[in-house]
């Protein structure tokens with residue numbers, strides 16, 4: 001059954017959202033509870049930050065490479081975010097475009 005789950009080469013953001021929708025359906029993961037996804041996003045974000053902290057300390061982490069764990073935790077965060085977008089009917093590419101149009105109007109202050 002997992003064999004049917006194929007992520008195409010050079011996917012668009014929409015392709016990634018569709019892949020995550022299918023993956024969550026096939027694995028019977030949360031498709032309806034927005035609170036659970038919020039908790040998962042916080043948890044996975046914490047794991048990503050922890051991996052970054054380990055990397056900053058010079059630790060050898062993850063799958064042999066120094067950034068291996070960071071890479072995998074970033075993927076976890078992305079998966080949760082894509083699932084949240086699906087749950088809320090958000091087209092992430094359109095959201096990004098819309099937000100960047102807003103950001104272009106902002107005046108950015110350097111700290």
Ligand SMILES: [Mg+2]
Pocket residue numbers: 044047072073076
């Ligand atoms: Mg994780």
